[in-house]
Amino acid sequence: MSGVAANVVSMSSTSPAPPRAPRGERRRIDRSIAHLAVPALGALVAEPLFLVVDSALVGHLGATPLAGLAIAAAILQTAVGLMIFLAYSTTPLVARRRGAGDLRGAVQAGIDGLWLALGIGVAVGAVLWAASGPLVALFHVEQRTADQALAYLTVSCLGIPAMLVVFAASGLLRGLQDTKTPLAVATIGFTVNALLNWWFIYGLGFGIAGSAWGTVLAQWGMVAVYLIVVVRHARRAEAGFLPHRDGLAHAGRSGGWLFIRTVGLRAALLVTVFAATSHGTTATAGYQVVFTIFSTAAFALDALAIAAQALVGDALGARDAARARLIVRRTVFWGIACGAVIGALLAAASPVVGRIFTNDESVLAILPPALLVLGISLPLGGFVFVLDGVLMGAGDARYLAWTSLVNLAVYLPALWLLTVLVPGGTAALVALTAGFTLVFMLTRAVTLGIRTRGGAWVRLGA
Secondary structure, X not given: OOHHHHHHHHHHOOOOOOOOOOXXXXXXXXXXXXXXXXXXXXXXXXXXXXXXXXXXXXXXXXXXXXXXXHXXXXXXXXXXXXXXXXHHHHHHHHHHHHHOOOHHHHHHHHHHHHHHHHHHHHHHHHHHHXXXXXXHHOOOOOHHHHHHHHHHHHHHHHHHHHHXXXXXXXXXXXXXXXXXXHHHHHHHHHHHHHHHHHHHHHHOOOOHHHHHHHHHHHHHHHHXXXXXXXXXXXXXXXXXXXXXXHHHHHHHHHHHHHHHHHHHHHHHHHHHHHHHHOOOHHHHHHHHHHHHHHHHHHHHHHHHHHHHHHHHHHHHHOOOHHHHHHHHHHHHHHHHHHHHHXXXXXXXXXXXXXXXXXXXXXXXXXXXHHHHHHHHHHHHHHHHHHHHHHHHHOOOHHHHHHHHHHHHHHHHXXXXXXXXXXXXXXXXXXXXXXXXXXHHHHHHHHHHHHHHHOOOOOOOOO
């Protein structure tokens, strides 16, 4: 391990120099991390491919349907993205009880999460359906484009409960240290989605609405598969199929704090995009490319965060603080290492990778320096994503919520200064990239590192 990496990893321990674990134990932890992270990566990559398929098939219908899809997708992704806490809150609850040897309680916690997801999904879908017209109108597009957006959005609302149930079901299985089933379900769902969309759009002539119907049916099909798997776990563990009031309340409290955390992160993303628009079309387009690449890299690093959630929760449930801290050190090491590798590859490809996304020479001219900054930042990103997963696995949701707001409060004035002091061109895109990937992520690294260096997150038992 390099000196820099060792210094960062030391933040995850209460002592300045934690005892080095035996090599065999480190290897066992590394195998456990890989066993969970590799399939989780596949599932994470499969999820955004749903929208890629929709875009590719709808795009051949013309510019107006594609523009309508862009608007509808922006609304859907915002609403559904805020609900990702359903997976993040379910995983640690299940993992802790599994680690404590209470398999029945672990599965029951997951089933409570499924019911909570279904209830929230129905409510969100109904509200979004009722508000779809005013929401689309906020974009001030021509009527034909608005009609296309409404056609997609109103049908897609029927799939929102399914999307949220899938979040919770994947969280349940991750807590049971099973990331292979979510990968299989996501892969099958992606394939079925592509076939149904093609048939409904072109075979039956439903247009953009056909794309929405195909995705909705694929999502509910994924729910059906997950329910079969969950029922088997419930029968094996002798858990009930109905929700428990205490379980719903516990999941709701944990999920509420993680919802606040997600709002803080989403706000940081949105204000950065808003800052980019103040620099004009070229800078905005360039930032979209940078953020797309950042999001792609984040999928790989999030897979390690998922492994950290499941393994830390399990260790704390088993009252094994030493193993929990070793898991932290190993996942942080791999987060930094993977971030460094991905960053180095991106830096090497920075002069040419932009051509994957655009042929506009003005955008291509300003991208390479910003992509270099992004590459440099990715080891820091790996550190942040992993520790985020560690504290989620520890059930430290309240701390994550409050510090998310603190991080945002620190980032906003820094972003304002970067926007005002760097008026445009290549320097503006570099400043925006550095603002989000270095300033904001460093702020998160400090708040997460301080917490994991202390002992408040180490709460043992189920």
